[in-house]
Amino acid sequence: MKASKLMERVKQYLDSDKQTxxxxxxxxxxxxxxxxQKERSLTEKLEMEQDASTKASLxxxxxxxxxxxxxxxxxxxxxxxxLKEQSN
Amino acid sequence: MLKKIFLPAVLIFLAYAFWQSSDFTEIAAGIALFMFGMLCLEDGFKAFTGGTLEALLRASTDRLWKSLAFGMGSTTLMQSSSLVSLITVSFVSSQMITLAAGIGIIMGANIGTTTGAWLIAGLGLKVDIAAYAMPVLVFGMVFLMQKSKTHKGIGYLMLGFAFLFLGIHFMKEGFESFQQTFDLSEYGMTGFAGLIVFTLIGMAVTVIMQSSHATLLIIITALSTGQVSYENALALAIGANLGSTVTIVLGSIASNLGGKRLAASHVLFNVVTAAFAIVFIGQLAWSVDQLAHFLGIRQDDFLLKLALFHTLFNVIGVLLLMPFVPKLEAWLMTYIQFKPKGMEQPLYLVPQALETSATAVNAVKMEVRHLFDNAYGLLAHGLSLRRATIDSDESLSDAVKYTRRIFPIDVEDLYEAKIKSLHNEIVMFIADAQQRESTGTAPEQLYHLRQASRDIVESVKGMKHLHKNLAQYGLSNHLAVRERYDQIRIHLAEVLRELRQLLNGDVDDVNHLSLDALRVSSQKARKKLIDELDEMIRHRRISASIATSIMNDEAYVTDIVNNLIDALSILLNEPDQEAVDSLHLDEQELSELTGE
Structure with a gap:
């Protein structure tokens, strides 16, 4: 993660309250x-699939x-x- | 249904008429050449838009009197008001001059054309424009073969002129036998009935001859041999003026809205002038007598008096309408509007949707989905696959593998009709909506939706290039080339299928996240193709030139896919987007999964 993005996240965090x-x-x-759920459904499909390219795509x-x-x-x-740090 | 039988009916009629009459063939060929000449002229003038010619034209048509003088001067020089009118239609169509300036030129051309009557009556001379057609055609072709845009423009202009000349020539030749059948002395009439009948005859002859000059030649010859009376000859001259409007109407068929408005102004001008001349024919004839006396023309020299009448009533027409040119321009702009046939109309952008910001956003969202649907159809056909094939569960590999022909679609035309027209409407609607609502979240949402619309437009642009190469190499006999193009087609078809399913499925958070998988699969497909091409070039299995073509096409596909994914990422945007966004993979994470 870029430093600027990280700083933005920290700033967002500091600005927001606990409920947020x-x-x-x-x-x-x-x-x-x-x-x-989606992962489960795709895994089931993968197990049933025979075609190699469809398997690769799944x-x-x-x-x-x-x-x-x-x-x-x-x-x-x-x-x-x-959150923990905030409550301490 | 009517549309479907219209074209075959016209073709059958033409074929029958060609078989029956060689004269008709010549006339029809003349009209075809004439209209082709118009198209060439428009192309030629477009090449100079923004250049010196535009500056020169603007400078010589920025005042009404200048436009009038330009029209008069050029028509006197070219001896064809039809030609000047047609060229003016081209100027206005390519927006090189304003409609008001065009109207001015047309008015000037109407006065300029009367010099022809003076020449025929006074000197019996007429420049044979068809004689210039052949060399102009050859010079035009030489210019057209040059690489420079300016040279090409000159080439198109010369070809345009040459084809116009040839067209008029063929039409005249074809009507030569028709001309012989007109013995006007048999139909001599007097009074108001005679005036109306001979005006209509003059008009009909000009429509058929496609030249008021030719009609005037007949009138003057008939008058000189006593076949028609002076009174009837005046009516015929009025009719010739009216008939000449048909030429410009014919020319405007191939032009755009500006050209059509100018043609309408020409018709209006000539009709008003003719109506005035018919109502005040007695006063005009008296004025001609007085002026003739003043100019030293003999009382019995009806030929020159006819020429004088022709000039007088055209000048009066110009003086009558000159003060109303700005109003006429505004009127034409308001009332002559048309929606080109085949242009896609928006389904959801109704004025009522602008009432609240929520309805406006929703209408735009639905319309962008409509645009996506159109793009989807166009892209599917561009890949030579049916929409139904991509919509179904059918194997795309099989559909591509068993393709027997590349669909002969005109991507450029479809882009204009189905994509660009709709995008224009979306952009205009958003501008209206933003003007009403400048606060809240709506302007931002509309901004994003406009971007989505633009992304879709960009994706179709990519298909323009891709389809051209697909038509050339898509079904190549060279197995390696065919396989690579099949790979490209399958990949894009798969993306289209996935996107369609995502858009039509229930909107949930996971749908939006599925776009990441599409990005990775697209990058993987790209990497695989490039690696294979490198391998083939190394082993000399494929020429470098074809390999670079495939690479270019692959780049188009990547652009198409990226633009479509970007558009969908906006269309699938949901209120709980923040949580979803925090789970989306960034560039680095996507690359790691691609294996780059």
Whole structure:
């Protein structure tokens, strides 16, 4: 992540109140849940699929979802830690 | 239904008429050459837009009297008001001069054309413009073959003139036999009925001859041999003036709105002038007698008196209408509007939608989706695949593999009719909406939607180039080339299918995130193709020139895909976008997944 982007995030965090942080976590979790569902459905499709190129395309979609979920989880973790620091 | 049978009916009629009459063939060829000449002239003048010719034209037509003088001078020199009128239509069509200046030139041309009557009556001379056509045609072609834009422009102008000359020549030749059948002495009439009948005859002859000069030649010859009376000859001259409007109307068929407005002004001017001449024919004849006496023309020299009458009533017509030119221009601008046939009309951009910012945003969003739908159809056909094929679950690889022909579509035309016209309407509607609502979130949303519309337009532009190369190499016998183009087509078709599904599916957060997978798959496809091409060049399996063509086409596809994804990312935008955005992969993360 670029330094400027990081600074922007920090600034956003400092400006926002505790409730906003909680709302953010909630909305990211909602998206993560949907991503998880999509991941399951794609995995099922992948197991059934015979065609090599379709399999490759499904695998790519799964890889992207995995990366997005990982990013989301990291973000939630980050927000939680910030929330903890705020309450201390 | 009527549209479908119209063209075949016209073609069958023409074929039958050509078979029946060689005269008709000559006349029809003349009209075809004439109209082609008009198109060449428009192309030629366009090459000089913004240049010195425009500056010269503007300088010589920035005042009404200057436009009049320009029209008079050029018509006197060229001895053809039709030609000057047609060239003026071209000027106005290519927006090199204003409509008001065009009207001025047309008025001047009407006075300039009367010098022809003086020449015929006084000297019996007439410049044969057709004799210049052949050398002009050759010179024009030589200029057209040059690389310079200016030279090409000159070439088009020369070809335009040559084809116009040839067209008029062929039309005259074709009507030569027709001319023989007109024995006017048999139809001598007096009084008001005679005036009307001979005006109509003069008009009909000019319409058929496509030249008021030719009609005047007949009138003067007939008058000199006593075939028609002086009174009837005056009516014929009025009719000749009216008939000449048909030439410019014919010329304006191939021109744009500006040209059509100018043609309308010409018709209006000639009709008003003719009506005035018919109503005040007695007074005009008396004035001619007085002026003839003043100028030293003999009382029985009806030929010169006819020429004088021709000049007088045209000058009076100009003087009558001159004060109304600005009003006439405004009137033409307001009332002569047209929606070109085949141009896509917006479905959701109704004035009522501007009432609230929410309805305006929603209408624009729906219209951009409509635009996307049009682009989708055009891109599918550009890939020589049916929409239904991409919409279905059918294997795209098979559909591409078994392609037997590249669809012969005109991407440029479709772009103008289905994409650009709609984009223009969207941009105009957004401007109106922003004028009403300058605060809140609506202006920002509209700004993004305009960008989405632009992205879609850009994606179609990419297809213009791609389709050209697909038509050339898409079904190549060279297996390696064919395979690469198949790869390009499959990839774009797959993206189109995915985007369509995303747009038509239930809008949820995951849909928006799916765009990342499309970006990665696009980058991967690109990387794979480039790697394969490198390999083939190294092993001399493909020539470098074809390889670079494929690389260029691949770049077009990348642009098309990126623009479409960008557009969709705006169209799929939802209120809970912030959380979704934080999960989108950035450039570096996308590249890592691509393996770059």
């Amino acid at each position: 942080q909680i709302d953010k976590i909630k909305s990211i979790r909602k998206v993560l849940k949907e991503l998880k 695998q790519l979609k799964l890889d992207v979802i995995y990366a997005q979920r990982k990013k989301g989880v990291d973000r939630v973790q980050e927000l939680k830690e910030q």
